[in-house]
Amino acid sequence: MVMRKRGSGILLHVTSLPSNFGIGDLGPWAFKFADLLSEARQSYWNILPLTPTSMEYGNSPYKADSSFAGNTLLISPKLLVKEKFLPDWLLNSLQDLPSKRVDYKAVSEIKNQIIKKAYEDFRQKIRDYSSEFETFCAENSNWLDDYTLYKALKEEIGKPWYLWPPHLRDREEGALEEKKRNLKDLIELQKFAQFVFFRQWRSLKEYCMSKRLSVIGDLPFYVSLDSSDVWAHPEIFKLDMEKRPKFVSGVPPDYFSDSGQLWGDPVYDWVRLAATHFEWWMDRIEHSLKLFDMLRLDHFRGFIAYWEVPSYAEKALNGKWVEIPSEVFFNALFSRFPDPPLIAEDLGFITAEVREVIKKYDIPGMKVLLFAFGGSSDNPYLPHNHLRNAVVLTGTHDTNTVRGWYTEEATQEERNMLFKYIGRKTSKEEVSWELIRLSMISVASLSIIPMQDVLSLGSESRMNRPAISMNNWEWRVTEEQFGCDAFWRLREMTEIFGRY
Numbered sequence: 001m002v003m004r005k006r007g008s009g010i011l012l013h014v015t016s017l018p019s020n021f022g023i024g025d026l027g028p029w030a031f032k033f034a035d036l037l038s039e040a041r042q043s044y045w046n047i048l049p050l051t052p053t054s055m056e057y058g059n060s061p062y063k064a065d066s067s068f069a070g071n072t073l074l075i076s077p078k079l080l081v082k083e084k085f086l087p088d089w090l091l092n093s094l095q096d097l098p099s100k101r102v103d104y105k106a107v108s109e110i111k112n113q114i115i116k117k118a119y120e121d122f123r124q125k126i127r128d129y130s131s132e133f134e135t136f137c138a139e140n141s142n143w144l145d146d147y148t149l150y151k152a153l154k155e156e157i158g159k160p161w162y163l164w165p166p167h168l169r170d171r172e173e174g175a176l177e178e179k180k181r182n183l184k185d186l187i188e189l190q191k192f193a194q195f196v197f198f199r200q201w202r203s204l205k206e207y208c209m210s211k212r213l214s215v216i217g218d219l220p221f222y223v224s225l226d227s228s229d230v231w232a233h234p235e236i237f238k239l240d241m242e243k244r245p246k247f248v249s250g251v252p253p254d255y256f257s258d259s260g261q262l263w264g265d266p267v268y269d270w271v272r273l274a275a276t277h278f279e280w281w282m283d284r285i286e287h288s289l290k291l292f293d294m295l296r297l298d299h300f301r302g303f304i305a306y307w308e309v310p311s312y313a314e315k316a317l318n319g320k321w322v323e324i325p326s327e328v329f330f331n332a333l334f335s336r337f338p339d340p341p342l343i344a345e346d347l348g349f350i351t352a353e354v355r356e357v358i359k360k361y362d363i364p365g366m367k368v369l370l371f372a373f374g375g376s377s378d379n380p381y382l383p384h385n386h387l388r389n390a391v392v393l394t395g396t397h398d399t400n401t402v403r404g405w406y407t408e409e410a411t412q413e414e415r416n417m418l419f420k421y422i423g424r425k426t427s428k429e430e431v432s433w434e435l436i437r438l439s440m441i442s443v444a445s446l447s448i449i450p451m452q453d454v455l456s457l458g459s460e461s462r463m464n465r466p467a468i469s470m471n472n473w474e475w476r477v478t479e480e481q482f483g484c485d486a487f488w489r490l491r492e493m494t495e496i497f498g499r500y
Helices: 028-039 077-082 088-094 104-124 126-139 141-157 173-182 184-210 228-232 270-275 279-291 326-336 352-360 402-409 412-422 431-441 486-496
Strands: 007-011 044-046 214-219 247-251 261-266 294-297 305-310 320-323 342-344 365-368 390-393 446-450
Touching: 007 214, 028 044, 028 184, 028 486, 044 446, 077 088, 077 104, 077 184, 104 184, 126 141, 126 184, 141 173, 141 184, 141 228, 141 279, 173 184, 184 214, 214 279, 270 326, 279 294, 279 326, 326 352, 342 365, 402 431, 412 431, 431 446, 431 486
Parallel strands: 007 044, 007 446, 044 214, 214 294, 294 342, 365 390, 390 446
Antiparallel strands: 247 261, 247 305, 305 320
16 A cells, blocks of 8 residues: 555554543543544554453553454443443442553453443343344354353363363364353353444544544454464464464564564464465454554564474574465455555564565555664665655654653664754753654654653653563553643644645
């Protein structure tokens, strides 16, 4: 897809929004943020994956138990009250959670209680919603049936699916049918939760559309071993007879880690995938394109070759690159979705083969300004080397904030290069806006700014630290920060540089 119009937007995940319930959600503040974006002349809202998270995997939105399901922690209690699934009084006891960080344990307990209470009310009013609910279940049965059974079984057994009794682990038809009957109520509860999530998301998405806001979503490359995807489709992953990974995912040493990263997800069997015409991938991308206006393909490098590590290895260094049938895959993708609105996350070590695929299919790549000031003037991240069909960002959810980078990570050589590039020295208070200006000036069609950089926040507000599994994904913006004049400053810059 070639982006022909200049535009800009903000990267802010839904969990980071204000709310009274310990985590950002799809309720009133999501709509208010859409209003703020519109008033600031922004055209895009960039979010992270909406799929379920778990404390077991550090609450990462890139470690979901389904590639299709929605994260029910994002369900808005206020909207449940508005829809008369909950009584008003119930919310009064739920407003003592932290406002600056997400306490996932407390939030999970509260949201699960709320959803169960709303489900009880729903069962009493099923006639009012039966047609809509049945339509949702039917339209999403290709993933919903497996996912809700998986969730019900996991709650009953209390273990990952690969530790279940063999007849359930291996999906013996008779055993699954019996469990569907015995766990009917648990399954229906899970279906209701997904019904509510996607109902609330659709409402927010339609509101964004009315504000002329496009939503950019994110598609993780890998899926977790303990997920309904791997349980329901073990044949498309490299697993042994006991459904354990023969190989796991990771990356060699890069910007984020000197020793590489061992992600631990099962790797795909691309030969088997090709034999199915990549059906699972096509269904996954189709599902995502229904939710978002543009879709970022995370770890784009993996669509050409991936880093495969033996499951017994303790470090990512023990892996090797394995090529996949990328041309066949992309031909199938572009045949099913002509001119799809994709963005390639092409950061890190990128080979000529990766660049060739990006160029051949006109997929916009990413230019991150935090990577621009090391090396020489031919650094591809420097604005004068940008391409029109690209997305320029000050930073990403995986990098430090601009201010944090400037004060804690940048070498003196990098600071000097920055000063020379902008023609003056700058302070830690203003450095974020200097990079925002460079992003806005860039010839790249799309400029995306993390909310932390709009607010000139330091490393304490960082969203994620790759290779560190604890205390990530917790940062939240406050109501007071949304009331500052940064949005007006962003609006002025957006208008000056023709991005509205």
